[in-house]
Amino acid sequence: MSSNNKKWFSLDLNKKTDSCDCGKTSDGCKSSSNSYPHQSLHQISDADFDAAVDTEIANSYKKDGFEQVFDVKMDRRSAFKKLAASLAIGASAVSTSCSFIAGDESKEKSQIDWEEQFKGNYKLMSDEEKQATVDRLVRSYQLRTGKNVSMSSKNAEKDVLFGYAFNISKCQGYMDCVSACVEENNQDRNSQMEYIRIHEMKDGKGFNFNEADDNYYHEVPAEGHFYMGTQCFHCDNPPCVEVCPVSATWREDDGLVVIDYDWCVGCRYCMAACPYDGRRFNWSKPEVPEQEVNKNQHYLGNRMRKKGVMEKCTFCVQRSRAGKNPACVEACPTGARIFGNLLDPNSTIRWVLENKKVFRLKEDLGTEPKFWYFMD
Amino acid sequence: MYLKDNKTMRNSYNIIYDLIGIFLFTGIFYSCKHKKDEYHSVTDKIEAESKNYHGTSISSDAYIGHIKTIEITEGEQTFLIPERKSQIKSYACTECHTKSLEKMQSKGFKKAHWNISIDHANENTMNCITCHDGKNMDNLSSITRKSIDFNNSYNLCSQCHTKQFEDWKGGAHGKRIGGWAPPRASMTCVNCHNPHKPHKPHFESRWPARYNTQKLKERE
Numbered sequence: 001m002s003s004n005n006k007k008w009f010s011l012d013l014n015k016k017t018d019s020c021d022c023g024k025t026s027d028g029c030k031s032s033s034n035s036y037p038h039q040s041l042h043q044i045s046d047a048d049f050d051a052a053v054d055t056e057i058a059n060s061y062k063k064d065g066f067e068q069v070f071d072v073k074m075d076r077r078s079a080f081k082k083l084a085a086s087l088a089i090g091a092s093a094v095s096t097s098c099s100f101i102a103g104d105e106s107k108e109k110s111q112i113d114w115e116e117q118f119k120g121n122y123k124l125m126s127d128e129e130k131q132a133t134v135d136r137l138v139r140s141y142q143l144r145t146g147k148n149v150s151m152s153s154k155n156a157e158k159d160v161l162f163g164y165a166f167n168i169s170k171c172q173g174y175m176d177c178v179s180a181c182v183e184e185n186n187q188d189r190n191s192q193m194e195y196i197r198i199h200e201m202k203d204g205k206g207f208n209f210n211e212a213d214d215n216y217y218h219e220v221p222a223e224g225h226f227y228m229g230t231q232c233f234h235c236d237n238p239p240c241v242e243v244c245p246v247s248a249t250w251r252e253d254d255g256l257v258v259i260d261y262d263w264c265v266g267c268r269y270c271m272a273a274c275p276y277d278g279r280r281f282n283w284s285k286p287e288v289p290e291q292e293v294n295k296n297q298h299y300l301g302n303r304m305r306k307k308g309v310m311e312k313c314t315f316c317v318q319r320s321r322a323g324k325n326p327a328c329v330e331a332c333p334t335g336a337r338i339f340g341n342l343l344d345p346n347s348t349i350r351w352v353l354e355n356k357k358v359f360r361l362k363e364d365l366g367t368e369p370k371f372w373y374f375m376d
Numbered sequence: 377m378y379l380k381d382n383k384t385m386r387n388s389y390n391i392i393y394d395l396i397g398i399f400l401f402t403g404i405f406y407s408c409k410h411k412k413d414e415y416h417s418v419t420d421k422i423e424a425e426s427k428n429y430h431g432t433s434i435s436s437d438a439y440i441g442h443i444k445t446i447e448i449t450e451g452e453q454t455f456l457i458p459e460r461k462s463q464i465k466s467y468a469c470t471e472c473h474t475k476s477l478e479k480m481q482s483k484g485f486k487k488a489h490w491n492i493s494i495d496h497a498n499e500n501t502m503n504c505i506t507c508h509d510g511k512n513m514d515n516l517s518s519i520t521r522k523s524i525d526f527n528n529s530y531n532l533c534s535q536c537h538t539k540q541f542e543d544w545k546g547g548a549h550g551k552r553i554g555g556w557a558p559p560r561a562s563m564t565c566v567n568c569h570n571p572h573k574p575h576k577p578h579f580e581s582r583w584p585a586r587y588n589t590q591k592l593k594e595r596e
Contacts, residue, residue, distance in 0.1 A: 341556065352546070
């Protein structure tokens with residue numbers, strides 16, 4: 001990352017003016033791996049700080065994170081809110097940097113908080129910036145909990161378009177997929193958020209979602225019923241993306257509709273716009289017992305979310321981009337779920353689309369969901 | 377005077393008609409296109425974009441390494457299925473079945489396979505030797521007494537279950553092993569279905585894995 005396309009100003013709290021015993025001139029003696037660069041070596045005074053911010057903004061030829069936050073039309077209230085949040089982080093950064101008691105770790109923590117506050121939209125980031133934010137998040141998790149996670153920022157592969165098929169004659173309503181999904185995607189345990197819904201429908205009534213039961217608890221399969229799963233359909237023409245006022249959700253090149261949890265403002269327009277009830281909102285702070293946290297994470301996928309942001313099925317981006325099947329496909333004991341690359345003419349998903357009688361929900365809306373249903 | 381007025385009016389009508397015509401004509405061109413996309417539907421897009429498909433760098437190899445597989449080609453499909461013989465506890469069968477079945481059925485021999493009872497179709501249609509070869513116990517046997525290897529036992533099932541066989545070959549029936557990416561590895565029939573009791577025990581009725589008590593509260 002060169003200095004002229006960096007999208008935020010680095011505070012460099014861990015910088016020491018003199019080199020330390022270990023001989024390192026950059027970083028604190030203890031902190032081992034900081035993948036993001038440091039530029040200034042001097043301790044900051046207020047004047048220097050302002051000057052540095054000015055030059056930093058002047059140097060950047062792309063809109064940096066600060067501008068992405070503040071260079072938009074907003075009312076006074078939200079402007080003050082954002083300013084206050086940023087100032088709070090700034091203040092804590094300044095206080096830790098001035099304090100003699102605060103250790104390297106707390107300085108590093110407030111530096112990470114600062115850089116995370118002013119990072120740009122993930123969608124607009126270069127690969128290096130994506131890697132940097134992922135590194136910061138991993139380090140931040142390590143500082144807060146003392147545990148390590150691995151987080152990926154793997155981009156969409158060329159010549160891949162993900163698609164899904166669901167066999168309604170095979171599904172028996174066991175809900176193993178729902179369980180696997182919750183565990184894989186680190187969903188909040190208290191609110192029992194679930195991306196997948198299995199609708200128990202009466203035979204002979206058609207697809208009547210109003211009368212279907214999506215929270216049954218009795219032995220399955222129940223006599224005279226069939227089961228139909230819904231989740232995010234990853235529309236090719238997604239209405240949820242259209243309505244997002246801050247571009248926090250978008251369609252990736254491999255067809256996945258994803259959310260930048262750090263850019264989402266939680267307005268829930270997308271939730272209202274989705275015709276399939278595919279999106280979920282974090283009303284409370286999502287919590288997962290430490291031993292149950294899935295540590296194989298992706299920035300756009302199952303990393304820990306915060307309160308007040310949207311989330312939804314990502315076709316397990318952390319798995320699918322690595323060549324694995326989503327957790328629901330792997331967990332299904334009946335083989336009702338089929339996943340694959342729509343652009344590969346030899347893939348099983350293509351065989352299903354070409355040889356079975358497939359349909360999608362609400363096809364007339366033009367949303368082009370990439371989730372097909374079929375029967376034996 | 378009156379005539380002239382009429383003529384100019386007709387001219388202006390013509391211009392209006394022309395304009396409407398042009399609008400409609402251009403409208404046809406623009407309305408057929410979605411915003412940025414050049415395709416009318418996602419299926420058109422899939423068809424067009426997969427014409428020059430050259431494969432990807434993503435592979436499932438790492439996820440199927442832990443099981444022993446064999447490659448099969450059936451019709452247009454070539455894929456991997458789990459190897460079977462090493463999974464059968466008492467294979468090779470000839471370790472016990474040293475003589476042909478008729479000779480071993482005579483008195484004086486201990487009864488074996490007491491735990492296997494056949495509940496597949498009915499007695500008129502099937503018994504042990506519909507699939508097993510009484511003369512060569514190490515292999516299976518088709519209805520026309522052609523030998524079938526235990527590893528390719530799907531060839532037995534496909535004699536009757538033709539529709540399921542077609543779906544399985546294509547990938548609509550059965551489960552994938554590993555990931556979605558090539559090479560494809562799929563479970564074979566006997567990995568999910570017990571050939572002696574095909575409806576049991578795998579798809580019995582049971583309780584769902586989950587019950588959302590929170591959802592229940594919210595809806596009260």
